[in-house]
Amino acid sequence: MRSKKKPMKNQYLRSGALALSLLVAGCAQFVEEPAGGTVISYPVALLGADHPAAARCADYECKEDDALDTEGCIGARDCLDLALRDFSTEYPGERGKQRRNEIQKRLMDMSIRRCGLYKEHLRQAGKDLLRQVDVDADFPPGVLMTVSGDAGAIVTAEDIVRARVEPGCTAGDVRPELKEAYLANLAIRVITGGIDSRRKEIEQEIDARRERDPTNYTVQAAIGDAIRHHGACTVMADLAQAGDAIRKWEDPGLEVMDKPHPQGTSEVDRLSKDSPTCSESLLVAELFLDNQDIGDRLEKYLKRQSAELKIDGNSGNFAVAKELDAIAEKTTAEGKPYLSEIQSKYDAYVKGLRAKATENAHLETEIRTRQRSRQPAPGDDWELKRIKRESRDWLTRHEKIEVEISRILHAAGDPIATVDSIKAIENLYRSLLEAIPSISM
Structure with a gap:
């Protein structure tokens, strides 16, 4: 379908190039697209506003909820193919390398900002959940809502010790509600830690490739790497990256707390006495x-x-x-x-x-x-x-x-x-x- 001239829009990244290449699940599943900001419109980002195809291709619109076989999406995809094909001619040699890197970096910068919002949304969702747990379980004010450090910790092992049934540091079982809250915290830390770790690996790979000549590292490959970088901002990618790392966090964890000693006491009970x-x-x-x-x-x-x-x-x-x-x-x-x-x-x-x-x-x-x-x-x-x-x-x-x-x-x-x-x-x-x-x- 044809429409009047509008910048192409995609829910996942405000980039025509990415919108037409792949619909990337990621940050925008949790955080709405912020108003304003830089829009990289196709094909200007690839060829420049003076390219003959710029005005014609701007007439096509392919939204996130449009079927890929609509006229607008087909036309926009054809324009993308044209721009990618002509890129090496319009931007040869060192000029092409610089332009390719600029496009990729702008896409990644937008993804970094969006992914930051996504991680903050996760933390806030965890806080909202734990507020309700705090109220329902009748914990002392603030016990569950203590936020600790950049890792986004919401409930630490110390919080569990602090909220034991008996006052102070005496023997007693950890409340099941607080165990659940602790596990929720570990999940959030695994997710956010996995995001940062995986995306950093991809960024290091990309940094090395940016020194290559455009013939060895094409603009298509650069955009694909930007998509891969953005795609790492997902729950599944985070969990895959983290694996069994949940046991390696600085908090001692539930197993350590419940692990019996030869004397017949748990780790927490031993500390409380000694x-x-x-x-x-x-x-x-x-x-x-x-x-x-x-x-x-x-x-x-x-x-x-x-x-x-x-x-x-x-x-x-x-x-x-x-x-x-x-x-x-x-x-x-x-x-x-x-x-x-x-x-x-x-x-x-x-x-x-x-x-x-x-x-x-x-x-x-x-x-x-x-x-x-x-x-x-x-x-x-x-x-x-x-x-x-x-x-x-x-x-x-x-x-x-x-x-x-x-x-x-x-x-x-x-x-x-x-x-x-x-x-x-x-x-x-x-x-x-x-x-x-x-x-x-």
């Missing part, structure tokens, strides 16, 4: 170490987003990129860089918190040792309640800080960000500073 490291206070304090380089991480993220926008070549995106560079260097009214202030305040808070947590952990161990020996001291129960209350307060604080960090990352990575929305990140800096206590403990 060491203050099982104390909830220290476990909570360790969560804060995930953001010990918070300033550097935010700065690198902002600058990476800026670099990706500059590649697009869109004037609007370039303005947003410049604002991202500026916000990364933004200073307070006192002339101090916001990110440095955030880092300094966070470091001071965590230093004091860890010292207090260590003190609480040793005190808790002493109290529980006395209780097992049936020699309690006056005030022991009150101290245990205080330690528990402080740990819960720290968990709540950790969650607030994570929320503020996420708001900054979301604003900077928004595919339809504007100059004004990036400028507003300064307010998010202030909110993050306010979320970090200014006094050490």
Whole structure:
């Protein structure tokens, strides 16, 4: 079918070349196509706007839900074949190599941004699920919703220890709801880890091929590699890549926790009797170490987003990129860089918190040792309640800080960000500073 001139659109990647080559299942199954952004229209991306076929082929439209045997899809596919055939003539030698690499890189850059949204969607879906588990199972506030580090951990083994039936680190079974939540977390980490690992392998292969002459590495092959790179952003690819890696994560896992020792106790029970490291206070304090380089991480993220926008070549995106560079260097009214202030305040808070947590952990161990020996001291129960209350307060604080960090990352990575929305990140800096206590403990 014929239609008036429109840029071709595909749900999976906004690229006519990819749309007509393959319908790639991937990120867009979970995240809707963001408005705006760079559209690589066929055949301009391959031949340039001055090519005789550009105007004629722009009349064809092949949408994601169109049958491949419609007139629009047939015509568009023929145009793609024409463009690929003429590419070597229009762009010979070194010029063709440069143009081929530019096209491939633009496709991959779009895929990287889309895949980032996909992974964030997975994490958010996991959080929504665990919120409901938290409510249904009547866990203490925030236990399941503690987010740990870049790997997207939602529930760690420490969370399971912390949520045992008996208070503190005494013997007791892990709740089945929390075991399920832990497994959900492992699944998310396997998926996101598999995405990054597999796509990195493909990127390394592509980097090596980009040095080849166009006759040895054609534009068709380059586009095919870009499709393969995007196709790695799927659940099945992630699981295939991860394999049995689920047992290799830094968390000890359910088997270790339940594994019996010769003495007839589980690993967790053994730790609870012999060491203050099982104390909830220290476990909570360790969560804060995930953001010990918070300033550097935010700065690198902002600058990476800026670099990706500059590649697009869109004037609007370039303005947003410049604002991202500026916000990364933004200073307070006192002339101090916001990110440095955030880092300094966070470091001071965590230093004091860890010292207090260590003190609480040793005190808790002493109290529980006395209780097992049936020699309690006056005030022991009150101290245990205080330690528990402080740990819960720290968990709540950790969650607030994570929320503020996420708001900054979301604003900077928004595919339809504007100059004004990036400028507003300064307010998010202030909110993050306010979320970090200014006094050490």
